[in-house]
Amino acid sequence: MAIPKAKELGVNVATEPSMMTGAIPKKHWMDNPVTFKPGNYCYPGKKSIVEYHSKSFPGLFGVPREWEVESDDWKLPENWQKIIFEGMKERLGKFRSFKIFMDCCVRCGACADKCHFFLGTGDPKNMPVLRAELIRSVYRNDFTAFGKLFGRVANAREMTFAVLKEWFMYFYQCTECRRCSVFCPYGIDTAEITMMARELLHLVGVNTNWILEPAANSNRTGNHLGLQPHTFKDNAEFLLDDIETATGIRINSLTFNRKGAEILFIIPSADVFAEPGIFTFMGYLLLFDHIGLDYTISTYASEGGNFGSFTNNELMKKLNGKMFAEAERIGAKWILGGECGHMWRVVHQYMDTMNGELRKTLEVPKSPITGTVFENAASSKMVHISEFTADLIKHGKLKIDKRRNDHRCVTFHDSCNPARGMGLIDEPRYILENVCNKFYEMPENTIREQTFCCGSGTGLNTGEIMELRMRGGLPRANAVKYVEEKHGVDMLSCVCAIDRATLLALMEYWNPNVGVCGVSELVGNALIMDGEQARETDLRGEPLAGMEG
Amino acid sequence: MKHSFLAVIALVLVAMLGAQVPGLKSVFGVVIPWLAFVIFLGGFAYRVLQWGKSPVPFRIPTTSGQGKSLDWIKQDKYDCPATGAQVIIRMILEIFAFRSLFKNTKSEVHSGPKLTYESSKWLWLAGITFHYCFLIIVLRHMRLFTNPMPAFIAALEFGDGFLQIGAPTVYITDLLFVLALSFLFLRRLVNAKVRYISFAADYFPLFLILSIGITGILMRYFVRVDVVSIKQLAVGLTTMSLPAADVMDKIGTMFFIHLFLVCTLMVYFPYSKLMHLGGIFLSPTRNLANNSRMVRHINPWNDLKIKPHSYAGYEDDFREYMVNAGLPVEKELPKASEPEA
Ligand code: HEM
Ligand code: SF4
Ligand code: SF4
Numbered sequence: 001m002a003i004p005k006a007k008e009l010g011v012n013v014a015t016e017p018s019m020m021t022g023a024i025p026k027k028h029w030m031d032n033p034v035t036f037k038p039g040n041y042c043y044p045g046k047k048s049i050v051e052y053h054s055k056s057f058p059g060l061f062g063v064p065r066e067w068e069v070e071s072d073d074w075k076l077p078e079n080w081q082k083i084i085f086e087g088m089k090e091r092l093g094k095f096r097s098f099k100i101f102m103d104c105c106v107r108c109g110a111c112a113d114k115c116h117f118f119l120g121t122g123d124p125k126n127m128p129v130l131r132a133e134l135i136r137s138v139y140r141n142d143f144t145a146f147g148k149l150f151g152r153v154a155n156a157r158e159m160t161f162a163v164l165k166e167w168f169m170y171f172y173q174c175t176e177c178r179r180c181s182v183f184c185p186y187g188i189d190t191a192e193i194t195m196m197a198r199e200l201l202h203l204v205g206v207n208t209n210w211i212l213e214p215a216a217n218s219n220r221t222g223n224h225l226g227l228q229p230h231t232f233k234d235n236a237e238f239l240l241d242d243i244e245t246a247t248g249i250r251i252n253s254l255t256f257n258r259k260g261a262e263i264l265f266i267i268p269s270a271d272v273f274a275e276p277g278i279f280t281f282m283g284y285l286l287l288f289d290h291i292g293l294d295y296t297i298s299t300y301a302s303e304g305g306n307f308g309s310f311t312n313n314e315l316m317k318k319l320n321g322k323m324f325a326e327a328e329r330i331g332a333k334w335i336l337g338g339e340c341g342h343m344w345r346v347v348h349q350y351m352d353t354m355n356g357e358l359r360k361t362l363e364v365p366k367s368p369i370t371g372t373v374f375e376n377a378a379s380s381k382m383v384h385i386s387e388f389t390a391d392l393i394k395h396g397k398l399k400i401d402k403r404r405n406d407h408r409c410v411t412f413h414d415s416c417n418p419a420r421g422m423g424l425i426d427e428p429r430y431i432l433e434n435v436c437n438k439f440y441e442m443p444e445n446t447i448r449e450q451t452f453c454c455g456s457g458t459g460l461n462t463g464e465i466m467e468l469r470m471r472g473g474l475p476r477a478n479a480v481k482y483v484e485e486k487h488g489v490d491m492l493s494c495v496c497a498i499d500r501a502t503l504l505a506l507m508e509y510w511n512p513n514v515g516v517c518g519v520s521e522l523v524g525n526a527l528i529m530d531g532e533q534a535r536e537t538d539l540r541g542e543p544l545a546g547m548e549g
Numbered sequence: 550m551k552h553s554f555l556a557v558i559a560l561v562l563v564a565m566l567g568a569q570v571p572g573l574k575s576v577f578g579v580v581i582p583w584l585a586f587v588i589f590l591g592g593f594a595y596r597v598l599q600w601g602k603s604p605v606p607f608r609i610p611t612t613s614g615q616g617k618s619l620d621w622i623k624q625d626k627y628d629c630p631a632t633g634a635q636v637i638i639r640m641i642l643e644i645f646a647f648r649s650l651f652k653n654t655k656s657e658v659h660s661g662p663k664l665t666y667e668s669s670k671w672l673w674l675a676g677i678t679f680h681y682c683f684l685i686i687v688l689r690h691m692r693l694f695t696n697p698m699p700a701f702i703a704a705l706e707f708g709d710g711f712l713q714i715g716a717p718t719v720y721i722t723d724l725l726f727v728l729a730l731s732f733l734f735l736r737r738l739v740n741a742k743v744r745y746i747s748f749a750a751d752y753f754p755l756f757l758i759l760s761i762g763i764t765g766i767l768m769r770y771f772v773r774v775d776v777v778s779i780k781q782l783a784v785g786l787t788t789m790s791l792p793a794a795d796v797m798d799k800i801g802t803m804f805f806i807h808l809f810l811v812c813t814l815m816v817y818f819p820y821s822k823l824m825h826l827g828g829i830f831l832s833p834t835r836n837l838a839n840n841s842r843m844v845r846h847i848n849p850w851n852d853l854k855i856k857p858h859s860y861a862g863y864e865d866d867f868r869e870y871m872v873n874a875g876l877p878v879e880k881e882l883p884k885a886s887e888p889e890a
Contacts (some may be wrong), residue, residue: 013662106751188834348841
């Protein structure tokens with residue numbers, strides 16, 4: 001998709017008539033139907049993929065078919081309105097959150113300008129409150145007395161095809177980042193509403209391939225790219241050569257599917273095949289080798305990320321179940337999880353509830369190196385790599401040469417899910433402060449629990465909607481630019497695999513001189529390994545400070 | 550907005566005219582208030598029970614700060630609570646201090662492009678002023694229903710009137726109440742974003758409550774009504790006894806308008822956004838501890854039939870590749886078996 005140059009888009013964002021620039025739409029939002037055109041929607045799920053999911057979950061993914069988003073015939077089932085109605089009724093009965101969030105909003109507007117998509121597009125329907133009204137209006141019509149009595153005056157409307165289109169448009173312009181919910185006086189979480197809306201859309205077969213296909217791959221092959229076991233292993237082992245080049249050390253501690261390992265390590269699979277994730281992966285391996293950790297990686301549970309969580313709770317549960325199942329199979333004591341945002345939303349807030357039955361012999365995680373017992377994971381038995389690493393540093397178990405990151409001037413992007421769906425905020429910062437000398441924070445309204453999304457989460461990181469992504473990511477990019485100009489920041493670190501892909505594109509677009517890395521990559525750079533050669537380059541093969549040219 | 554405005558005007562007229570009809574005074578003074586009160590209580594309870602009927606399948610607090618982690622990492626206890634006690638404090642801060650709203654910011658886009666965010670506390674200030682004034686005014690009204698009046702209400706009245714200006718003394722809450730409500734209303738008109746999302750259900754309560762306030766103020770400071778008779782009526786309401794007809798006649802029309810609007814508010818309350826009063830207590834992103842990894846949260850409808858794609862199925866799919874790549878397998882080749890979905 002041809003998209004405007006950054007300069008042009010930058011001018012547009014600040015000058016085009018939009019709600020952000022002060023233009024007020026003349027029409028009521030209900031009278032402003034959406035038009036799909038290339039660039040503003042994701043491609044629908046392939047029939048074969050929908051068929052695949054339907055085998056496990058009859059009905060939940062609608063009727064598999066080929067359809068086109070721009071067409072006026074989405075080949076919906078005859079009774080699609082009824083399906084949505086029943087689906088909504090069922091979910092109102094199953095989720096108190098949904099019910100309360102439908103009833104309690106006072107339209108105070110506190111959330112309105114908190115959404116990165118609104119900030120980048122100025123489209124009123126990207127104000128979280130209006131996004132929620134898209135579905136709340138139907139709820140009023142179908143489930144409340146006022147809505148039935150007063151109709152449009154009560155902002156109630158029937159579920160029509162135009163409304164369905166609107167849902168597809170705007171519930172796929174929400175990355176479920178929860179920033180809005182931080183500010184809402186009742187904690188109304190539009191992310192939760194989006195999750196409900198997407199579940200409903202799936203019921204009538206309205207979906208996107210970029211989510212469904214990776215989810216299908218994750219189910220069958222274990223990882224979202226569909227790498228088969230041998231390929232996954234080969235890819236990972238390739239990186240051992242790169243580590244050797246950079247450090248002079250051949251790591252022998254990497255194993256796969258090894259029974260009896262103390263710890264099962266699960267990463268977002270992107271870390272084994274795509275830059276810059278692979279450098280993060282090298283960082284993990286160096287760290288584990290450095291401390292002599294008894295761990296293994298599974299090819300069966302080789303995807304930490306959970307594409308099911310972008311569809312419905314059922315598929316989320318099914319994909320997530322592999323983690324416990326595999327840990328039990330190989331007889332691990334506990335699970336360590338790599339750097340990934342939505343993986344951690346699922347692991348932290350859903351996994352134990354959804355799949356606790358599958359965990360039988362796992363033990364409360366205890367660091368074999370420091371003896372620290374991770375009480376905060378006492379039940380779910382899964383620890384975040386940043387928690388694990390911070391504990392190692394605190395106990396002085398790592399030999400670190402901070403200067404090896406002196407060629408980087410680093411800032412840290414809090415990924416939405418660890419920040420607002422987990423509370424993992426200071427652990428990565430502690431690590432960064434200990435492995436690099438130049439670490440600067442972005443402005444306070446753009447970090448920690450107020451962090452801005454990369455603009456492409458929840459399965460929106462597809463090329464079809466690049467302009468939208470660059471707009472949605474603008475608030476983040478803008479904050480990076482601020483520290484770039486102020487402190488010379490040239491590296492945006494994060495603990496999320498989706499970020500490592502999406503921020504890369506975002507930086508290339510808005511701040512081309514800023515790179516993207518995982519926190520563990522910087523750890524890997526700084527670790528002084530036994531028997532290493534004099535390090536001249538970092539894990540990327542780029543010269544260290546003082547070693548240039 | 551016009552619908553809401555007209556609706557409130559209509560309500561005022563109904564009460565104004567109704568109170569003129571001799572026999573209807575007791576309807577407006579006794580029957581409707583009782584009905585409204587019952588509907589309010591019943592409706593409120595019904596709504597809360599309805600919410601309560603839906604379970605909380607997942608523990609999904611919005612973590613607005615550092616969670617409980619390693620011992621030496623400082624937890625933001627009230628933004629990211631890990632225990633019941635911490636949750637209670639978070640909730641108290643939400644309910645009594647509107648803490649989340651206090652964090653509000655205002656974003657702007659400038660050329661560059663440059664996005665800016667600055668703290669914005671006006672909504673919080675007006676909101677909290679309005680609510681506390683409302684609360685104090687409601688409590689002050691208890692003097693009408695109680696005989697003798699409890700000491701704390703006398704104290705409240707005294708404090709509220711401490712400015713000691715005017716006769717009768719001006720209550721500070723009356724002033725602030727009208728000011729805050731006017732601000733909230735004007736904000737809805739002036740702020741383009743809020744205006745665009747507002748509709749009848751947003752204006753109606755503002756108009757209604759403002760009218761209640763205005764009629765109340767009129768009665769107190771301008772159109773004097775017979776407070777002794779009103780108190781007889783009010784005490785009568787609490788004891789379910791009908792006041793004498795001459796008592797009713799002494800009460801001015803303004804009072805019936807005021808009372809009728811209050812009744813409308815009570816009836817309207819349970820079926821409107823005003824239920825945020827109940828919702829805030831039950832909101833799952835606020836009232837749960839962020840301890841999902843520490844203590845298992847049970848989902849009553851968790852479907853145990855949903856199982857992960859099994860390892861056996863996976864190995865069956867890829868055994869040959871796995872063996873060739875030197876990956877350990879559970880079943881050796883060539884024992885082929887049924888592939889699984
Ligand atoms: C625990 C009790 C309550 C809490 C914590 C609470 C909290 C809030 C908050 C935070 C707001 C948004 C800010 C604002 O617009 O002022 C709000 C709005 C509002 N509340 Fe309450 N509230 C409570 C009870 C009530 C009651 C009893 C009423 C009275 C009938 C009421 C009437 C309103 C109205 C009319 C608005 C909308 C104001 C507007 O249109 O801008 N609230 N409430
Ligand atoms: S902040 Fe909450 S109550 Fe206010 S408009 Fe947004 S969702 Fe509604
Ligand atoms: S969850 Fe994030 S993306 Fe979705 S409406 Fe809220 S702020 Fe916007």
